[in-house]
Amino acid sequence: MNIKTALVSAMLAAVAIADGNSTSSVPSSCSIKAKSTATQQSDLDKYSGCETLVGNLTISGDQLNQGALNGVQNLEGSLTIFNATTLTQFNADQLQNISHSLNLQQATQLQTASFNALQQVDTIEMIALPNLNNFVTNLKNASVIYISDTSLQTVHAFEELQQVKSFNLNNNKLLGSLESALKSVEDSLEFSANGNNSNVTFDHLQWANNITLRDVHRASFVSLEKVNASLGFINNSIDALNLSNLTSVGGSFSVVSNNQLTGVNASELKSVGGGFIIANNTRFKKIEGFHKLATVGGAITVVGNFTDLDLASLKSVKGGGQFETNSGNFSCSSLKKLQSQGGIQGDSFVCKNGATSTSIKLSSKSSSKKSSSGDNSKSSSSSGNGSSKSSSFTRSSDAVKTASADASKSSGSSSKTASNDDNSKSKGMAAAQFAPVGSLIGALGAVAAALL
Numbered sequence: 001m002n003i004k005t006a007l008v009s010a011m012l013a014a015v016a017i018a019d020g021n022s023t024s025s026v027p028s029s030c031s032i033k034a035k036s037t038a039t040q041q042s043d044l045d046k047y048s049g050c051e052t053l054v055g056n057l058t059i060s061g062d063q064l065n066q067g068a069l070n071g072v073q074n075l076e077g078s079l080t081i082f083n084a085t086t087l088t089q090f091n092a093d094q095l096q097n098i099s100h101s102l103n104l105q106q107a108t109q110l111q112t113a114s115f116n117a118l119q120q121v122d123t124i125e126m127i128a129l130p131n132l133n134n135f136v137t138n139l140k141n142a143s144v145i146y147i148s149d150t151s152l153q154t155v156h157a158f159e160e161l162q163q164v165k166s167f168n169l170n171n172n173k174l175l176g177s178l179e180s181a182l183k184s185v186e187d188s189l190e191f192s193a194n195g196n197n198s199n200v201t202f203d204h205l206q207w208a209n210n211i212t213l214r215d216v217h218r219a220s221f222v223s224l225e226k227v228n229a230s231l232g233f234i235n236n237s238i239d240a241l242n243l244s245n246l247t248s249v250g251g252s253f254s255v256v257s258n259n260q261l262t263g264v265n266a267s268e269l270k271s272v273g274g275g276f277i278i279a280n281n282t283r284f285k286k287i288e289g290f291h292k293l294a295t296v297g298g299a300i301t302v303v304g305n306f307t308d309l310d311l312a313s314l315k316s317v318k319g320g321g322q323f324e325t326n327s328g329n330f331s332c333s334s335l336k337k338l339q340s341q342g343g344i345q346g347d348s349f350v351c352k353n354g355a356t357s358t359s360i361k362l363s364s365k366s367s368s369k370k371s372s373s374g375d376n377s378k379s380s381s382s383s384g385n386g387s388s389k390s391s392s393f394t395r396s397s398d399a400v401k402t403a404s405a406d407a408s409k410s411s412g413s414s415s416k417t418a419s420n421d422d423n424s425k426s427k428g429m430a431a432a433q434f435a436p437v438g439s440l441i442g443a444l445g446a447v448a449a450a451l452l
């Protein structure tokens, strides 16, 4: 029986019972009256003769210490444990299927929840179970899994699960390692705040709609080929990221604030549909794992202390570029060349190393610009380097002139970059609308000449 069939039959059965109709295949003793709550073991023992139980079972109250649902194999409805303030242990070890949800919430003393035979459930929600350290299932099919604020250290509950819609583990402060057999995630896979020593292994995962990992110590996704929407690694203590089978990300790809990160291998990644953001990964000096990346649908942002950036295949960026490093060794010349050839489109382009900076702002409405030398004291990102120079170039309908860059503006998000004059009003406009290719290249030639 699949989830939908079970759901439909549960609803039919529930309706039939509500009507007082005895034609249902389930005896009425095996149907749960709406709004009834089990508060002691005898309430649960009433169902021990029911292979199939229909209805929503809720367990609550302050009388039950150890609870067990014996005999029931199939629950056509939901099982909820809510505000069972004294419950320390719950077992339902014959239960194989739950058609709706398994919902455990606010059972502050609960330490063990055992569902040894549970194969199929639609939704698992476990919230505010601060003492729960043992949760067991034999799950093969589930749609939604959400686990928050437990004391689980390892989860032996999802080892056979191959596909889900969403999977979210957060605030499980003791979570150590998690190994998953998931092959696909139709919606989102999210990890956050699970303690800073958690290692997650998703080596069978081939695709997911989106993935966000935060506060993870180690992550492995060796089979991941495609992320339909976004992929983000934020604020982790991961030192190396192996995404060697990843070919495309449909939305944005972010690697931000991972202070231990020294390497990413995404050597098959060819396209990113949204933004491509590598920022604030303090130790990520050699950004070399992206040498097949060819197209970026949004903006490309690479900010940090990098000395090397290998984007050898990059040929099309639609949303502008921001490249900023404190290292003086990094050369902007190939990126500038790509931009001058139209490979990086969008309304702003900034490339800055510890020594120089190029900002290009493309706009239509501007009559005159001043030309002056850079004032480096304003540049926060180069303040550690007394010899750094910063220049900005504005393309206007009349002329291209140099002006002093206000780095405090150009160090923010790319939508604000390079706006060192009154052209900021027109920054939403696309380059191609006003700049004939020839004059743009000419302007960039002047930029290059001025800098080199």
Ligand SMILES: *[C@@H]1O[C@H](CO)[C@@H](O)[C@H](O)[C@H]1NC(C)=O
Pocket: 001, 002, 073, 074, 096, 097, 119, 120
């Ligand atoms: C539970 O669901 C599985 C898969 O749909 C099915 O094979 C099995 O017979 C069901 N078990 C019970 C007790 O209904």
Ligand SMILES: *[C@@H]1O[C@H](CO)[C@@H](O)[C@H](O)[C@H]1NC(C)=O
Pocket: 001, 002, 003, 140, 141, 160, 161, 162, 163
């Ligand atoms: C249950 O999962 C298995 C793989 O683990 C899959 O083949 C099967 O189609 C799933 N069944 C349902 C009802 O989703």
Ligand SMILES: *[C@@H]1O[C@H](CO)[C@@H](O)[C@H](O)[C@H]1NC(C)=O
Pocket: 019, 020, 021, 022, 023
């Ligand atoms: C029970 O269901 C049958 C057929 O589904 C229907 O004919 C009958 O009227 C129902 N009885 C009650 C009491 O609803």
Ligand SMILES: *[C@@H]1O[C@H](CO)[C@@H](O)[C@H](O)[C@H]1NC(C)=O
Pocket: 014, 034, 054, 055, 056, 077, 078, 100
């Ligand atoms: C069980 O709860 C679900 C939603 O929470 C509801 O749709 C369904 O009708 C309930 N079933 C019964 C038998 O009360």
Ligand SMILES: *[C@@H]1O[C@H](CO)[C@@H](O)[C@H](O)[C@H]1NC(C)=O
Pocket: 061, 062, 083, 085
């Ligand atoms: C939880 O149960 C206690 C009694 O055990 C009761 O006083 C309290 O109001 C309940 N809280 C909720 C949110 O139901």
Ligand SMILES: *[C@@H]1O[C@H](CO)[C@@H](O)[C@H](O)[C@H]1NC(C)=O
Pocket: 175, 176, 177, 197, 198, 199, 217, 218
């Ligand atoms: C996670 O992996 C690291 C080594 O990479 C190890 O030192 C640490 O103990 C692991 N954490 C757990 C909870 O197993």
Ligand SMILES: *[C@@H]1O[C@H](CO)[C@@H](O)[C@H](O)[C@H]1NC(C)=O
Pocket: 196, 197, 237
């Ligand atoms: C991990 O968290 C603990 C306590 O929450 C803290 O003492 C420790 O410094 C953290 N380690 C890292 C590497 O952040």
Ligand SMILES: *[C@@H]1O[C@H](CO)[C@@H](O)[C@H](O)[C@H]1NC(C)=O
Pocket: 187, 188, 190, 209, 210, 212, 229, 230
């Ligand atoms: C996942 O992707 C969808 C678009 O497919 C988006 O609407 C949703 O907000 C994303 N969720 C997360 C957590 O990123």
Ligand SMILES: *[C@@H]1O[C@H](CO)[C@@H](O)[C@H](O)[C@H]1NC(C)=O
Pocket: 222, 223, 224, 245
């Ligand atoms: C990576 O992809 C290739 C080709 O698609 C496949 O043969 C290989 O098994 C994959 N590697 C892993 C670790 O999944």
Ligand SMILES: *[C@@H]1O[C@H](CO)[C@@H](O)[C@H](O)[C@H]1NC(C)=O
Pocket: 186, 207, 208, 209, 226, 228
């Ligand atoms: C995501 O991509 C996979 C693999 O190409 C595809 O099977 C799936 O239908 C896509 N999912 C969505 C929500 O677009």
Ligand SMILES: *[C@@H]1O[C@H](CO)[C@@H](O)[C@H](O)[C@H]1NC(C)=O
Pocket: 256, 277, 279, 280
């Ligand atoms: C990087 O860090 C700086 C300074 O803390 C911050 O302003 C900026 O927003 C960060 N960038 C990203 C992409 O998080």
Ligand SMILES: *[C@@H]1O[C@H](CO)[C@@H](O)[C@H](O)[C@H]1NC(C)=O
Pocket: 280, 281, 282, 283, 303, 304, 305, 326
């Ligand atoms: C560059 O490295 C220094 C020290 O190594 C660190 O303080 C700074 O935050 C880093 N900057 C970025 C943008 O990662």
